[in-house]
Amino acid sequence: MQLETFKYDNTIVRKFTIATAVWGIVGMLVGVFIATQLFVPALNLGIPYTTFSRLRPLHTNAVIFAFVGNGIFMGFYYMIQRLCKARIFSDLLSNIHFWGWQLIIVSAAITLPLGYTTSKEYAELEWPIDIMITIIWVVFGINLIGTLMKRREKHMYVAIWFMIATFVTVAILHIVNSIELPVSFWKSYPVYAGVQDALVQWWYGHNAVAFFLTTPYLGLMYYYLPKAANRPVYSYRLSIIHFWSLIFIYIWAGPHHLLYSALPDWAQSLGTVFSIMLIAPSWGGMLNGLLTLRGAWDKVREDPVLKFMVVAITAYGMATFEGPMLALKNVNAVAHFTDWIIAHVHVGALGWNGFLTFGILYWLVPRLYNTKLYSKKLANFHFWIGFLGIVFYVVALYWAGLTQSLMWKQFTPEGTLQYPNFLETVLQILPMYMIRAVGGALYLTGALVMVYNLVKTAKQGTFIREEEAQAAPLIKETSEKKSHHWLESRPIQFMILSLVAVLIGGVVEMIPTFLIKTNIPTIAAVKPYTPLELQGRDVYIESGCNTCHSQLVRPFRSETERYGEYSKAGEYVYDHPFLWGSKRIGPDLLRVGKKYPNLWHYHHLIDPRRMSPGSIMPPFPWLEKVDIDVASTPVKISAMRSLGVPYPPGYENQATNDLWKQANEIALDLQKSGIPIESNKQMIALIAYLQRLGTDIKAKEQVVK
């Protein structure tokens, strides 16, 4: 057969390579900066844009979607062409993909510090960016499937399957979790409320970890590890089995993020069971990776690429064992809301994603530039300092998480909380926060050394823009005709497929109406927020309070003693979005309403240390200067009503008046205490919201069937 000659496009790989390195540094830098703020709160410089609560989402988004995201695409564009023995489907689409993705990242980097956020973790970006993500993701998909269609290699190597699963699942997750109603260009409310919103969010959140941080990286592992070790994967059969079992099991484990919440028990148990089952396919991947190196451990000693990969795979194994353990209710009761979880995710992020990316970069860049790595010594230095960084980081936070959790739960022999003051438990772990920041800084140093090393490598070589290759064309068994035949000759199958297609359409159309009906209150005492409280809630979201404060009291005595009555699902029915939070750097706020006078909140927000000496909460002094966006009130009220919140018809016309009335009352109360504040400031709205929190149910509990 005639061999065909064609060329691989390396320019797109180079673009994503540079982006990976650059955004990696940015993401880590922001991480170290906010880690330092935890023990030097004044480092927020007294301005909103550099405050922990706004930068933390920037850090997570930068690391997940910018660093790892670009890493996925870098690895993808290189390997898909070679595995398919074909040039990428469309150079134009590659470039749209690249620049579109960078535009998304830049928009995120601008909007998140400005406070434009949905508050939903790893899905914080507002609706215009959500739409952009959808479009670019489709472009990526077309390039993936297009290349598969013109492949010259019949067999699709296992790495390709991982990419297909990634593409399909992330697309669905992103769309389902981002169904929101815009009220302005940079503000929207999710159609889901309260418990339902929480469920959708963590179905998304969990699967984002699964299908953005795990499956594409396993795909990369299956390509770059054998390449770097120059030996085939230990068991190809195992790779196939663990791929299919992994993707089938992963999508059901989401509820383990909501143990002990208002979610029905059976759903929580389902999440736990599937999480435990996940150990098998996860470890299948880890063992397959490590065993690939059997008999080649001498190479690992020499080659920094393999060193990085071995630690990455080991970290993957650790994180995927720890995850199921954390999904056990008894372990979760201790670990949830603490730094243990932060340590857990950083084993994954720094170890698995970070180190695998570094390994791939050290392998790939010399090949793109047809040269050798500039300095093996520097790469080894990077390895050790990065490794040390991980150890400092995670050990400190495991310690911190466990310590704090045990302090939260400690009772005296008389049966009262041993540490009733939350701050005490924070001050106890401050040294750990410092060590964590040191760990992060070490890791960042290593990454900077890598960038230097890679730039030097690129400079000493010459970039291979196009790489020539040869392969025999794939003999097509007139597959198009065949597949059509297959359908045509089987009316029942055809009917089932059509039914599925119709069902999808139906479900998508029905969701909104379907959900709104179930938003009816189950607790009569729970009323919609007043216009001022609603605005205050948006200030709460804009300021990112939910980054450090949960609004979910679990049914443990240690929590009801500290915070008050445990959470009921019916309390959250008007919460678009839900604000349960996932981490308690500060105390839970669900029952904070009416606990302190307005004046206390005022001083505490201006500078938390006035009311709680030693507090690590950042100061929010601008809240008494920035105006409430009063003009948006009618739009917000009608948006909420169309989402099912029972404001009476025409209330939007009266809402602004009500807002002023309530605002003037609070302002007057503060003015009486000598605070010269006007009633149109964000501070007033936020205080109104905080004073409302959890109070509906305090007065009386009336369950309506």
Added chain:
Amino acid sequence: MSVVAVLIGFSLLVATGFLVAFLWAVKSGQYDDKQTPAIRMLMDDKNSNVKENENHEEKS
């Protein structure tokens, strides 16, 4: 908790999609050969300097 139904629906949809893909892969002979694909992927880039060096190291 109607959203549970929605999520189960979408999860089932994904799972069904994967099942169809899996059946296709098996039927179309993707997994007939479980040996050579792992080796074949190692043998594609020949014009790279680095690779030659590595091969050399291994032989020696």
